[in-house]
Amino acid sequence: MERGDPVTLDLLRGTLDMLVLKTLSRGPLHGYGIAQRIKQNSSDVLQVGEGSLYPALQRLLLQGWVTAEWGTSETNRRARFYGLTKDGRRQLARETDEFRRMVAAIGQVMELA
Amino acid sequence: MRRLWRKLRALRRHDDMARELDEEIRFHLEMMEADGAGRAEFGNVALVREASRESWGWPALEGWLRDLRLALRSLRRTPVASAAAVVSLGVGIGAASAVFSIADAIFFRTLRVPDADALVSVYQRSDDRRAMFSSHAWPHYEMLRDQAGSFQSLAAYSRIPVNARLGRLTERLITELVSNNYFEMLRVQPKVGRAFRPDDGQVAILGERLWRERFGSDPEILGRTLVLNAQAFMVIGVLPDSFQGVVLDWGKPPQLWIPATARAVLPALPFENAGSHWMLVTGRLRPGATVEQAQSEAEAVSTQFYAQHPVDGWKYRPVVLPVQQARFFPAYRASVENYIALLAAVAGLTFLMACFNVANLLLGRAAQRQREFGIQVAMGAGRARLARTLLLEAGLLACGGVAAGLVMASLMTSALSRFDAPFGLPLNLDLSVNPRVAGFAAAAGILTALLAGLAPLRQAWRSDVLGLISGGMRAGGGRRMRLADVLVSAQVAICLVALTGASLFERTMERIQTSDPMFRAGHALMAEVDLLSRGYDEARGQRMLNELLRRVRELPGVEEAAYVKTVPLGGFRGARDVKVNGAQVNVQVNTISPRYFAAAGLPLRQGRDLRDGEASSVVINEQMAERFWPGQSALGRVIELPRTKQQFTVAGVVRDGRMRNFREAQIAPCVYLPLEADYQRMITLYARTGPPPEALLGAVRAAFQDVDRELPFEAGTLEKHLERALAREKLAASSMSGLGAFTALLAAVGLYGLIAVTVSRRSREIGIRMAMGARPAGVVAEVLKRFGWLLAAGAAAGLAACAALSRFAEALVFGVRATDPTAFLMACGLMGIIAALASAAPAWRAAKTDPWQVLRQD
Structure with a gap:
């Protein structure tokens, strides 16, 4: 995949939720960290807009898939760290499965066409 | 979960x-x-x-809550204006609801009996120009009952005064004398006991209220004896409170019912008299029969009846009306409608004025907040959000207004129901605020919120962001203010109408009071003497009257006392045929005891008052003297009563006033007969008093009881009597004056608000002008010029409205013309003063504008 211009990630809700859950599966992060991690791991292609990120985090909190705790950031500031719950892990597995099926299906269609 | x-x-x-x-x-x-x-x-x-x-x-819910808080906060920022809006809305909604509840009680409350649609009432109407309504003679009713086939049953009823001995006291009960089939025809069931039967004699049915208040709801009431007019009646039933009689305008609701078959023990009731119209007639139509059929049958019966019982003078034609239209004596319905219409107009204008005021308040606030709106829109607030906030503000004001309005409505309704006299006769109305009235008030509130909220909404909707932020405050008059201009002009117009009306009706009151001598009569007490129910013969009755008068005259505080048959301005008069100069003529006849004119304070133009013991002299009024002996002295002339051949000589000529009411086109010729020669079993004792008459009520009552323990006592004061005579005019004058004051206040507030906003919007321009050397006076004139035009527009609209309403007002004013320009000019003058007061402060502020400060502002 070639590196194009960075795209602002205004993905479908479910997709962003999945990316956040996936990102958190490696350990707790604060909001800014999540955005940065997604950007890095997508080689700067996916830029999560704050306008989507924080609403998404609030949604995940309400679903009970993540927890939030106040801690100290790497810059010694108070920051809210999000971590995955057991429910969240299960949800991630479900969504990963579904995502794989979807990608495979889309791939098939694209191959055939 | x-x-x-x-x-x-x-x-x-x-x-x-x-x-x-x-x-x-x-x-x-x-x-x-x-x-x-x-x-x-x-x-x-x-x-x-x-x-x-x-x-x-809950974003939606939260949004509403947040906007509600915002609206509350924004209203709290201008507490005085908000409170003024709530109070004025309260007055507006309250007035509208009060009038609505009266109209509701009068016109829309149905007679609650089974199948009321089949009920019709039968009246008669005189076949001449006056088209006077009347009830029926008993023989006429009987003929109608027996011959008109379209009626399943037909009942007659009338109210009579009955004296009941309840414990130690004798009391007059409002009693309905009814044909024995009355309750069966109406299908009204007694709560206890049974209805009348054809073979009943001296029996009575109590109203639930009388049963409760006088007999402690005694369950053993059936079979008990009640002494009515000194005759024993047996109680056979109690009627529920839900039934209060068919007609509403017959004084207080009946307390007692007795059957027509008890007539043997009720003396002096004209059952046999074919010329005495005293029975109201209501019947139930046979299934399938129509009002038209009943009408044509009634006409046939009427023709036959009057062929058997010819009457001189006018002829009568029957009129059959559905009972719902006949709950008022038909002749009074128009007068009731007239006054309800006046009240409705006053209430409507009050309500409109309050709406305009709130709209103006919100509009003014919106004008000052244009910049805020602009910023909100720029920050991403949807216009729908803005609209919601504005409507919520109006809605909150409306809620406050409805709450205040309901309180005002119940206050005003009870005040108005005490004002029963304007409706021709006392009304028997249930005026409690009911769900229908509350619903009406709520609907009025919603209407207000929409009316008042939409105005600024239009403005906010159109606002373009950049214009609002940068130029909002600087814009001159411009198109945006036009709606506010219209509102204020409308307020000025309404205010002018109200002030003109107030001036007309206040002058009406004044004219009336100077037009009739009764209004200068001072303190007097009037007591009814009812010998009819005592069943005395004439000799005994005369003795009793003399004895009573003697005792009352001796009471300290009584300056003069006399009897009079018909009290002036009491709504009644009586005409009789007399023989004057050999010709029989119909004139007013009243009966008095000696010294009546001294007691009433009516001045004698010629001759003297009647003397004690004088039975063959009369006093006539100026009009009588002028008509029959123009240019000559009437003293010593002879007047004869053709029926009894009694002859009287004229002893004096008096200047009297109008008899029935002051609206009589002219004072009719009148003869005052001596009581000695024209015995009356119902008469009024008229006593002029030095101290206020209330203080003497007890002493006069004691005099009544000394003469006859069973004699019922009913008395009032002249002041109260005149109040009743003037009640319509007073109602019109006080409601118009109230409206005038209210609208003047609101118009002043509206004008002040508009001018103040304009001055603050134009402060920059004013500053520049001043900096360029304009004189303060010139600046003020420039600013106020526009309001001059507004006032002129309002005055023109007000003049048009006054002209349109004058025809309607013509029937209600007296002594002035409804199109009298003075009233309107006075109103305009007052409006001018109000406008000057309202503009003083903002004009002062404009004149004091400091150019430097203003120019440095942005």
Whole structure:
């Protein structure tokens, strides 16, 4: 995949939720960290807009898939760290499965066409 | 389930969560800056916050709550104006609801009996120009009952005074004498006991209220004896409170019912008399029969009846009306409608004025907040949100107004129901605020909110963001103010109508009081003497009357006392045929005891008052003297009563006033006969008193009881009597004056608001003008010029409205013309003063504008 211009990630809700859950599966992060991690791991292609990120985090909190705790950031500031719950892990597995099926299906269609 | 619980918790912990979110966003921004990205890259902070919060749960509900808080806060910022709006709305809604509840009680409350649609009432109407309504003679009723086939049953009823001995006291009960089939025809069931039967004799049915208040709801009431007019009647039933009689305008509701078959023990009731119209007739139509059929049958019966019982003078034609249209004596319905219409107009104008006021308040506020709206729109607030806030503000004011209005309505209704005299006869109405009235008030409130809220909404809707932020405050008059201009002009117009009306009716009151000598008569007490129910013969009755008069005259505080048959301005008069100069003529006849004119304070133009013991002299009024002996002295002339051949000589000529009411086109010729020669069993004792007459009520009552323990006592004061005679005019004058004051106040507030807003909007322009050397006076004139035009437009509209309404008012004024220009000019003058007062403060502020300060503002 070639590196194009960075795209602002205004993905479908479910997709962003999945990316956040996936990102958190490696350990707790604060909001800014999540955005940065997604950007890095997508080689700067996916830029999560704050306008989507924080609403998404609030949604995940309400679903009970993540927890939030106040801690100290790497810059010694108070920051809210999000971590995955057991429910969240299960949800991630479900969504990963579904995502794989979807990608495979889309791939098939694209191959055939 | 768990999600719902978390959402609920989110709702509870709303503020904490909001704070955490804010801190988080702040942290995010700092981190971005540390990484070298600017704030601009973050996007819209407020929007992020908003979007994040929305996921907490009830965005719609929360939005409403938040806007409600916003609206409340914004209303609280101008507490005086908001309170004024609520109070004025309260007055408007209250007045409208009060009038509505009266109209509701009068016109829309149905007779609650089974199948009331089949009921019709039969009246007669005189076949001449006056088209006077009347009831029926008993023989006429009997003929109608027996011959008109379209009636399933036909009943007659009349109210008579009955003296009942209740314990130690003798009391007059309002009694309905009814044909024995009355309750069966109406299908009204007694609560206890049974209805009348054809073979009943001396029996009575109590009203529930009388049973409750006088007999403690005694369950053993049936079979008990009641002494009515000194005759024993047996109680056979109790009627529920829900039935209060067919007609509403016959004084107080009946307390007691007795059957027509008891007539043997009720002396002096004209059952046999074919010329005495005293029975109201209501019947139930046979299934399938129509009002038209009943009408033509009634006409046939009437023709036959009057062929058997010819009457001189006018002829009568029957009129059959559905009972719902006949709950007022038909002749009075028009008068009732007239006054309800007047009240409705007053209430409508009050309500409209209050709406305009609130609209103006919101509009003025919106004008000052244009910049705020602009910023809100720029910050991403949808216009729908803006609209919601504005409508909520109006809605909150309306809620306050409805609450205040309901309180006002119940106050005003009870005040108005005490004002029963304007409706021709006392009304028997249930005026409690019912759900229908409350619903009406609520509907009025919603209407207000929409009317008042839509005005600024239009403005906010059109607002373009840039214009609002940069130029909003600077814009001159411009198109945006036009709606406010219209509102204020309308207020001026309404105010002028109200002030003109107030001036007309106040002058009417004044004219009346100077037009009739009765109004200068001072203190007097009037007591009814009812010998009819005592059943005395004439000799005994005369003795009793003399004895009573002697005792009353001796009471300290009584300056003069006399009897009079018909009290002036009491709504009645009596005409009789007399023989004058050999010809029989119909003139007013009244009966008095000696010294009546001294007691009443009516001046004698010629001759003297009647003397004690004088039975063959009369006093006539000026009109009588002028008509029959023009240019000559009437003293010593002879007047004869053709029926009894009694002859009288004229002893004096008096200047009297109008008899029935002061609206009589002219004072009719009148003869005052001596009581000695024209015995009356019902007469009024008229006593002029030095101290206020209330103080003497007890002593006069004692005199009555000394003469006859069973004699009922009913008395009132002249002041109260005149109040009743003037009640319509007083109602019109006081409601118009109230409206005038209310509208003047609101118009002043409206004008003040508009001028103040204009001055503050134009302050920059004014500053520049002043800096360029304009004189303060010139600036003020320039600012006020526009309001001059507004006032002129309002005055023109007000004049047009007055002209349109004058025809309607013509029937209600007296002694002045409804189109009298003085009233309107006076109103305009008053309006001018109000406008001057309202514009003084803002004009002063405009004149004191400091150019430097203003120009440095932005």
